Amino acid sequence: MADPSTAPPLTRASVEAAHKLIEPYIHRTPVLTNATLDRLASTPRTEAELAGTEWAGRTPARPVLRFWFKCENFQRVGxxxxxxxxxxxxxxxxxxxxxxxxxxxxxxxxxxxxxxxxxxxxxxxxxxxxxxxxxxxxxxxxxxxxxxxxxxxxxxxxxxxxxxxxxxxxxxxxxxxxxxxxxNHPDIILGQGTAALELQAQFLQRTTANDKRKLRAIITPCGGGGLLSGTALACEGTGVAVFGAEPSFEGADDARRGLETGERIRAVTTTTIADGLRTPVGEIPWSIIHDRKLVRGIYSVSEDDIKRTLRLVYERVKIIVEPSSVVGLAVALFNEDFRSLVEREGGEEGWDLGVVFTGGNVNLDILGSLIA
Incomplete structure (x- = not known):
């Protein structure tokens, strides 16, 4: 591909330029909302639900959340x-x-x-x-x-x-x-960031001029980090916070652990059902996520949480997504650390949260086992 040394600077302006370049070739994917999932996310989990988790014994968080789903499962190639x-x-x-x-x-x-x-x-x-x-x-x-x-x-x-x-x-x-x-290349990262550009514009189109609400944050899954780092560039200077989401199974949450220690983890061996997230974060994405501190935090969820979320999306949103797609939503529904953050900072007004559904290429032969 193009020599990385000739790549545009890793900035929001370069993401905007990338969008103009690829606009004739891609779909402007829809943004969906869902009142049922908003209500579920805004309902505190019970102490019984938290029993056996790392949050056992804690007072359940009481966030107020409104989701804006960027549906890249409707993108070309799914x-x-x-x-x-x-x-x-x-x-x-x-x-x-x-x-x-x-x-x-x-x-x-x-x-x-x-x-x-x-x-x-x-x-x-x-x-x-x-x-x-x-x-x-x-x-x-x-x-x-x-x-x-x-x-x-x-x-x-x-x-x-x-x-x-x-x-x-x-x-x-x-x-x-x-x-x-x-x-792990600037051109890939800038291209992936265009989804977040569209999401921000689509949110503004759906709210009135008198509406004081704003898009508070976007959460995306993180595998190699191309989408997460591109999203961070697209949101730089806008006031929109960016978060990452990973599976915790067998150490798949390498980016989260790397942020805690300050060092990128270079190898991951995991069989998480979120198969698109089995790779370690790349060097260039890491420079944006960690070194430039453009990602505010990364949170992880269990396999069971991913399966429950996948089933919810099928039953309530009525769209086909793959397990990797729903990890960000799973964090908002089941990770008490993230939910407590939203409660503290959002208060009674809460957050409008962008959630990127990354794809819909699920293996139909094993779909039944995923949502059983």
């Missing part, structure tokens, strides 16, 4: 990843000499088991660029089929990160293509 992929491709096309030196024929390369694979394949196809995707042998069959359906050449590798990286290196050497990482 996930926010299309934003970063299209931005990376459009920036690459602007690189001097790239076309003349056979760039489109050599193509782009990445390793991914899911949404980034599909997003890059689609973005490349629409610009007549070859796409070479390394997918682990244990990738879900529907995701492999979708990636091939977008015209990509798929190479299988072992499931571990070293095996994937070795396979990608071999394809890069053979094709002379450009590597497009899923999150």
């Amino acid at each position: 996930a926010f990843k299309a934003r970063g992929a299209f931005h990376a491709i459009e920036r690459l096309k602007q690189e001097p000499g790239w076309v003349e030196n056979g760039g489109p024929e050599k193509g782009v390369v990445t390793h991914s088991s899911g949404n980034h694979a599909q997003a890059l394949s689609l973005a490349a196809r629409e610009s007549g660029i070859a796409a070479h995707i390394i997918m682990p042998s244990n990738s879900a069959l529907p995701k492999i089929a979708a990636t091939r359906g977008y015209g990509a050449s798929v190479t299988h590798s072992g499931p571990t990160a070293p095996e994937r990286e070795a396979a990608a290196a071999a394809v890069l050497a053979k094709t002379g293509g450009r590597m497009v990482p899923p999150y």
Whole structure:
């Protein structure tokens, strides 16, 4: 992809420029509200519900919350990843000499088991660029089929990160293509931040000029950190706070733990059902999240909380989302530390909270077990 040294500065203005560049290629996804989920979130949990959790014995928090769901499950390829992929491709096309030196024929390369694979394949196809995707042998069959359906050449590798990286290196050497990482690049981060730009604008469009309410915060899931760091850039200087959400299962909450110690955790091994969040946060996202302190906090939730939230979204919002998508909402519903923060700072008025639903590419073969 484009040389990182030539990337625009990591600022809100650059996110705005990225949005103009990719606007012809992406959907302006809807923002939904849901009175039932607002009521549930604004109802204190019982002491019985807190028993057995880390908050056992504490007085339940009493926040007032109104949700604004940014539905990237309706984005192209069914996930926010299309934003970063299209931005990376459009920036690459602007690189001097790239076309003349056979760039489109050599193509782009990445390793991914899911949404980034599909997003890059689609973005490349629409610009007549070859796409070479390394997918682990244990990738879900529907995701492999979708990636091939977008015209990509798929190479299988072992499931571990070293095996994937070795396979990608071999394809890069053979094709002379450009590597497009899923999150650790400025162009990807700026593209992902465009979802938060839209959310802020859509909130303003839905409130009247006399309405004193404002969007207090946005919470997004955090895997590699591309979306969270892009959201932080999009909100810088606006007064909108940014929070991250992670699963706690088997150490998947690496970004949360890293913020506590001040050091980025470089490796994660977890089988959380939120499969899009199994990666450690990348170096460039970390520089925005931690070093620049643009993310106010990161909170985690259990597998059971994720499953309960997934079922609530299916039953109450009536949309298809994947487990990774609902981790931010799960924090607002079940993490007492976050809920206490909202209670303290929001008071009786409460918070209008933006929640990014990141995608809807759920494996239908296992859906029943997820919401049972």
